[in-house]
Structures are given as C-alpha cells and as structure tokens.
Amino acid sequence: MITLVPMKPRVRFAPSPTGYLHIGGARTALFNRLLALKTGGTFVLRIEDTDELRSTEESVQAIFDGLQWLGFNWDEGPIPSGGEKGPFGPYFQAARARKGIYQPYVDKLLAEGKAYKCYCTTEELDAMRRQAQLEKRPPRYDGRCRHLTAEQQAAFEAQGRKPVLRFRMPDDGATEFQDLIHGPLRFENKLLYDFIMVKASGYPTYNFACVIDDHLMEMTHIVRGDDHISNTPLQYQLYKALGWEPPIFAHLSMILGPDGTRLSKRHGHTGVQEYRKMGLLPEALTNYLALLGWSTTDSQQIFVPGELEQKFDISGCQKSPATFDPVKLNWMNGEYIRLLSKEQLLERALPYLQEAGVGTGVDKDLLCKIVALEQEKYKLLAEIPKLVDFFFLPEPVYDPKAVEKVLKKPEAPKVLEAMARRYAAVKDFNEVELEREARECAKELGFKAGQVFHPLRVSVSGRTEGPTLFRMLEYMGRDKVVKLLQKAAALCAA
C-alpha cells in the first residue's frame, strides 16, 4: 500500500549528450532545479547516452560546462572533474546498461509475457511504415512478431537475425494520468504501440531506460518538455507492468523560434555557450528563461538572487508554447549589467576585453573606471570593447559622418585651438575644471556650450556619442587630450 508520506521531491535533468546544451534543455534543467530548491528536494543529473552512434564525450563536457556556467549545480550525478556523487549511480545510462542494471527487468517482463522478441529488420519496418502512410494508416508497428512460435524464432535466429525486445502494449482500455501543468490526460491503449525496449545492440531505448532509472533513482516528479507527452502513456504502462507507482508528471511547453516552430539550430543561436560568447550574464539568461512559460501572478520581471526559487511554482506554468525573444533577453541583460558594481562589471567584462585585445596592460583601476563610464549603455558584455577602444588607441578612428557633422563646422578650428591651450594650462586636469574651462571658453568666444562640447568629443573619440564628456577627458589624461585637440584643430582647418 502506498502511503502518502510527505517526502522531499527528487527531480532530474536527463539530457542526451548529442550536442551542446541548448536553450530548451537549459530551461528544463532550470525548472527542475527551481522545484528542488523551493521544496528542499534533490536535483539529479543523469546522462542518457544510450545512443551509441550520436553520444559523444565532448557533448557530455558541453552539458557540464553549460550547466556550470549557468550555476545550475546538481546534488547527485556525475562530477565534471571525474567520478560521481549520490547513492544511485552510475548516472550514465550506458554505464548502467553495461553493469546489467536493466537486465532483471527485461527478464521479468519477458517471463511474464509483457515483452517479446521482434525479428523485423529495419528495412521491413521501413516498408511497413511506408505502406501504412500510403494507406493513410498510422505508421506504427503492427505487432506482427507478438505471436511468433519457438520454431519461427529459431528460424530467424538461424538466419543470424538479432532480435529487439518490444513491450507488449495492452490492446484495450485507456491510459490516464494527471499532469501538473496540463491536467488529466487520456490515451486509448489501442492507439499506443509495442515500443522497443532493448535494441539489437543490447542497449536500452529511451522509453525503457528512462522508466527504470526514474524508478530506481526514486524520482518523485518528472518535469520535461511537452514533446514527451506522447511518450508518457507508453512509459506509464511500463511502470504498471513492473508493478511500480508512476511519478508525477509535469510537461513544460515548448520554446519556439521567431517563425513559430520549435526552437532549433536553424534559428541561429540556440546553444547556451553561444550566449556566453555574446556576453550574456548567466543570471540574466536564467531570469529570462524562467519567464518563458512561467510567470508570477503580478508578472514580475526581474528577480533578485534567491527570489526565483522562492517564488517559483509549477502552477504558474503556461500550457501554450512561448516564442523566444532575443530583444527582451538583451534588455534583461542590460538590467543585470546595471545592477553590477564597478568592480564586478570589470571582472565580467575582462574576458571580452582580452579577447578583443582592448585595454591590455592598462592599470586596473583606470580600466575599471573607463569600463564603468558607459555601464548604463551595455546590453551585452561583448560589445564593451568597441565602445571603449578609443581610450587605448594612440588616436581615434574618426567616423566620417562625425567629422562632417561636427569638425567641419566653421567655428570648430577656433574652438579646438582655444581648448587645447586651456587644457594645456589648466591646473587640475579633472572633470570639474575641464567643464568649467569649456563653458568659459564658450562664453568668451560667444558660442553655445554645445558648440564647444561636441567638437571636443569628436576630436578625442572620433564619434558623436560616448561617455560623459569631461570625465572621459579626465581619464584620457592631459597629454593625450591636448595632443588630439591640436591635431583635430589642424585637421579641420585644412
């Protein structure tokens, strides 16, 4: 008898290592993790590497890297540096298969007539599917090997055919279960099919290994993408055949690309690491991902650290799919960048500056101040280098449009000469003094402040937009500023 003892939830993220960690996978991992964090439950990482052809070591590593970068720590599972943690290992399905973990259940099902050997070849199955398509029937396996006699089986074996093991699906009745997000779900058994449990290679298939492992690892909740809804009745029947109580299911809505189809490689950036390269903050990506298919009743957008797991609730999950919006993601990243202290910002920006070769060898304090100058403008860390590079070049790259618009003004040469003289002579080369000098100069020459400010900016940065002017000049230093002003004066006089 099952007693409903209040127990700590056990949830898992179970990716297959056939590529990098993508956005959809990251969100599934996040929701599982949030559920565990909120309830004090356990978050398990299990690698579903039963596809001998497609699973790779690099993909396993990519999944580790992606999860670690996002800060999604798991309580049980493989340890990236080697080894495993947790009492239910191994956490790689291939290793579990090699250990014979699935075998007793195969034997049991076979002995009870709940599974059987199927000798159909891939070609035969393909032909069967094509034929079914032609006759507008569902392209499902028709169960032709269900009642093979011992002689027939022996004959196939004699031909050297390797059988697969299929699960014997009930012919009638219906499979019903509750889904935390979708409510009650019901499937007619006659529409289900005898899925393969064990491949000819001896490796288990997804639908089989998944059930065995979720049970053995004592999972209480299965939170996964709703592309698995159709698999669930199959798995449910397997639980029942083994006499096990199925876990609670929650199927998350899909993430769509801008064209309304499921987000995939052809939509461009779908790998978590690509977002890292672009300069997204993991906490911003996490926040954005949480809001794809989930929300609080007040539609809160930004969550401070720790708030997400506190407020997360499966009941806030959306049934309908959500379209991924990179524009909003970038906005959110900007919000997170603005939340950083100057020092934190530099720390985050450093890899991108180094990558671009900008600011190398510059005093760290100065670099910190320079980077912070435009903090409110950044949306992506990777765009920082090109916004600050002029600080570190011997002279700026002049934007032709800026030159045309500002330095070609008739008053520009006079202004710049005057300012070069003033800045060469000013006692304290600081923000306040520099602004005072500029305003004084404007008054003296009878110009508006802007007529002085704008040429100054273009002269030293080459562009019309940039950080607040006088602090920028202060950080550049007297020598460089005066030199550039003289040079620009000559340039526009010519």
Next chain:
RNA sequence: GGCCCGUUCGUCUAGCGGCCUAGGACGCUGCCCUCUCAAGGCAGAGACCACGGGUUCGAAUCCCGUACGGGCCGCCA
C-alpha cells in the same frame, strides 16, 4: 493520415463567472531630463480575449464544434 497538446496586444504574460471600458513587461511613438548616446521619469498607440454556437441574470474565464498552430507516431532522446 492517426493521436495528443495548445490559442489574451508584434513578443513574454496577468486573468481562474461579476473588481476587465482586459493589467504588467519587452519593443514602438512622443515629451521631460541632458554635453552626445544611453539610462531614468512621464504619456501614448497597440488585444472586438482565434472563430461559431451554447450554459448563465452575467463569460476572456464553463461546455460543444470549427479553424489555425505545435508535438508525437524511429533499433533518437
């Protein structure tokens, strides 16, 4: 083709029978601030709640159809 899931501003969403002349956020437009660009503040445009029937005194909210979209139907997961 069958089965399953879904459908509120361009996008993410609030809403769970009367508080909705539908709220918030991104984006967009305008104004303010201002040394530029941003950021910030304010204002605005933007959804006949897919459509058609019911149920009800009353429906975005409940029921039934239709349409459209997505998913699955693999010795992939």
